[in-house]
Amino acid sequence: MQPRPHTDREYEGELLRLREQILLMGAEVEAMIAESIRSLLERSSDMARAVIARDERVDRLELQNDALCLSLLARRQPVASDLRFITTVLRIARDLERVGDQAVNIAERVIELNAEPPLKAYVDLPHMAGETQAMLREALDALVSSDDIRAKGLINRDDHIDALYDRVNRVLLTYMMEDPKNIFRATRLQSIAHNLERISDHATNIAEMVVFYVNGTDIRHGRMQDEQNEQG
Amino acid sequence: MQPRPHTDREYEGELLRLREQILLMGAEVEAMIAESIRSLLERSSDMARAVIARDERVDRLELQNDALCLSLLARRQPVASDLRFITTVLRIARDLERVGDQAVNIAERVIELNAEPPLKAYVDLPHMAGETQAMLREALDALVSSDDIRAKGLINRDDHIDALYDRVNRVLLTYMMEDPKNIFRATRLQSIAHNLERISDHATNIAEMVVFYVNGTDIRHGRMQDEQNEQG
Secondary structure (H helix, E strand, O other): OOHHHHHHHHHHHHHHHHHHHHHHHHHHHHHHHHHHHHHHHOOOHHHHHHHHHHHHHHHHHHHHHHHHHHHHHHHHOOOHHHHHHHHHHHHHHHHHHHHHHHHHHHHHHHHHHHOOOOOOOOOHHHHHHHHHHHHHHHHHHHHHOOOHHHHHHHOOOHHHHHHHHHHHHHHHHHHHHHOHHHHHHHHHHHHHHHHHHHHHHHHHHHHHHHHHHHHOOOOOOOOHHHHHHHHO | OOHHHHHHHHHHHHHHHHHHHHHHHHHHHHHHHHHHHHHHHOOOHHHHHHHHHHHHHHHHHHHHHHHHHHHHHHHHOOOHHHHHHHHHHHHHHHHHHHHHHHHHHHHHHHHHHHOOOOOOOOOHHHHHHHHHHHHHHHHHHHHHOOOHHHHHHHOOOHHHHHHHHHHHHHHHHHHHHHOHHHHHHHHHHHHHHHHHHHHHHHHHHHHHHHHHHHHOOOOOOOOHHHHHHHHO
């Protein structure tokens, strides 16, 4: 019976590493969102360029994550909860990689904006960014603590972010109507708001996948659930 | 020896079903892109609403796809090429689901545009949409025919779409500067162009994953490849 517990400990160790890796990737993209918005507020193109450079690290983390997932699937042939966890992490990494791309998009818009005089105070944008980051962090916390209640609590939270997004868009349209000189800058800010809105969509997706991983029920796409259960 | 070939045939049948399912999902989102752009050109809000309604079917196809992938992983415990194929399909389905969401976004913008008088002829947008759809179709063809050469050929093709995107954006900025009455409609069209550009990103991702599936080399994120190979 000696080798068996040893192997299990190794396996547990690998699953733990997978957990750590996905958290690290999450922390990295969270920091990228925060820095991209800080570069907007502080009008720092250097900071924006640092965000763009950082994306390479996220890409590398995704490759490492995928390699570990595939290796675990091939060698450990997991079932049930472990299988759901590994395949969930495999998909969540795709969402995180895209979130990184979105932070890069924001940073690119910031560099364009910094070539122009400042427009106005961006009241709702930092608020939107803060909420979006918090959602993402909580979704990943729910993943590593296998907390489906917490994940479920996140699922409708992007309604609030959507409302902020609508308001930002309305205000920016007004600026554009007021003065054609505002147009270019306002479209850049619209693009930043759009990227934040997409990030909150990804956070919602992640939360939905966490619920699936924890209790094996797919709550994505709302009412299709019952149909799926019938097939299952 | 009799049961074994039978099992293999069953397994082959399941893999074939997975192939068919992902192609079906691809065909569905391709049609959604085509219809969303047709609804723009023909100013048909009914057609746009039909695109929005169709997204439910894509969501259902994703759930079916995920269920089959997980079931295959749990029961067949695949390795090597089969394992790469199944996990690739699992991730590609996420990309396709997001492409469906982007077609829905386009349709929503079309409905907003139809409440206003037409702006101008949309020369580059249908062109962009056609190229994007073609890229997506070829990436999925490359997947089901395990054709890495074809997939590689797609990887830099989104440069052309990016160039079209820049031109569309420049033209729309000019419209906005010319007349503030154009602003609202031009921002809607910018959003449509942005969605098409994101779709071409997804098609590139899919092509990269196909190369990985076929020859086991991860070419995503360019130069990180060698590093990964060192890690083995």
